[in-house]
Amino acid sequence: MVQSNRQTEADIKASGLAWAIGRNGIYIEPDVEYIDGYKARGEIANSAGDGKCGYTTRSELAYAYAALLTKDDLNGGTFDLNGTPITQDALAGYLNSAFGTNLSYREVTAEEFVADRSAELGDFIGPIIGGIYEGIRKGVYDRPGDYAAVTGRPHQSWDDYFTALSV
Template sequence: MGTPISQTELTDYLNGAFGTSLTYREMSPEEYVADRTAELGDFIGPIIGGIYEGIRRGIYDAPSDFAAAAGRPHQSWADYFGSLAG
C-alpha cells in the first residue's frame, strides 16, 4: 500500500497541482450521509455515505501487491501531484 495521506493533505496537494483554493471541512458520518442524501436522493445518498464511512473506519485497508504487479514501488504523493502541475 502507498503512504496514506489525510484529507487536508490531499486538499493541499490538489491546490498546489491545479492552482485552486479548495478547503476541507471535516464532517461527522451522519452529517455526510445527510449532505449526500440531500444532494443525491434517498437511495444513492446513504450508499455513498456508507462507502465513505467504510473508508474512514479502514475496512478497505488491505495489503498491496502494487510493486509486484507494476514492477515498481509507489511513487510519492509529492512526485505524483508534481507531475500533474502544469
C-alpha cells in the same frame, strides 16, 4: 457492496479456474473531477476524519490488472491495489498545490455527509459514498497495499500524480 464483492471472490476461488484477485483502492479521480465543487465550498467536508485512505488511479489499476492477468506466479493471490494512504488534510494540500486553491478539510458527521451526498447524488448513491468515507474514518482503507508486489514497481507517488495535474 463489500459483502457482495467478498461473495464474488469466494465464488471465483471455488470455481476451479486459475485466479488472482485485485482489490481496488478508492479512486482519486472523483476528488480531482470535483475540484469546482470544492472551490465553490472553499473546503473538503466529509466524515473521514483523520482516517487515511489508500487511493489509486485508474491508470495505475490498468497497469496492475495487466500484471495480474499475465503473471502466473500471482495465481491464487488476493492483492490490495492502492497507493500510499493519505488523510483528507493531505488530499486538500495536494489539490491546493495542483490547482492553486486554498481548500481546507472539515470533518462532518456521517449523517451530515450522507445527507449532503444524497441531496446531490440521490438516495441510492449518497449512502454508498457515505459508507466509503465511514470506512476511511475507521481505517478500513489504511493499508500499505500490494501494488509493488503485483507490478514490480511502486504505485505512482501522490507528489508525482498531482504535479502532473498542476495548472
